[in-house]
Amino acid sequence: TRITILETLSTLPHLQTLNVSKNLLSNADALRELTQCTSLSSVDLSHNSLDGEEVIDVLAEVPNLVSTNMVGNAVANIPQFRKKMISRIRRLGYMDRPVFEGERLAAEAWAVGGREAEIEARENFRAAQRKKEQDERRAFREWKQQKIEEHRLRWEAQAQAQ
Known part of the structure; x- marks a missing residue:
């Protein structure tokens, strides 16, 4: 049944x-x-x-x-x-x-402002994602550089101690 x-x-x-x-x-x-x-x-x-x-x-x-x-x-x-x-x-x-978050934002924008608002929301989401990725890459590069410098200073200190 x-x-x-x-x-x-x-x-x-x-x-x-x-x-x-x-x-x-x-x-x-x-x-x-x-x-x-x-x-x-x-x-x-x-x-x-x-x-x-x-x-x-x-x-x-x-x-x-x-x-x-x-x-x-x-x-x-x-x-x-x-x-x-x-x-x-x-x-x-x-x-x-x-x-996904981008689809949700676009759908909510579409419900309020139609197709143009949806397109704008998608573009804004993509731009925010690109900026976030760029910021994360920059932070990683800075962290990596800091670790290299710390390692160099440790190595120099050890060399001077000997």
């Missing part, structure tokens, strides 16, 4: 992970019970029949959701689905694949 609606899950207060892949869940109402699962952090909804923007609304209400798998659902074909999910569920760290 395949599941068509999620029920009574709220009676499991310690439920953290739920795999309901390959069932017949079709819309937001079929998922509404998830909003009552306060400990739920990971849910696999892949290969169901989920469709409709309301699915995003319901998943955004799951209090501690950090990971979900949505592959094989019609909802994934909604334009900008991934961006909508990432911007609505700020703690989401995995949705079919990892959600």
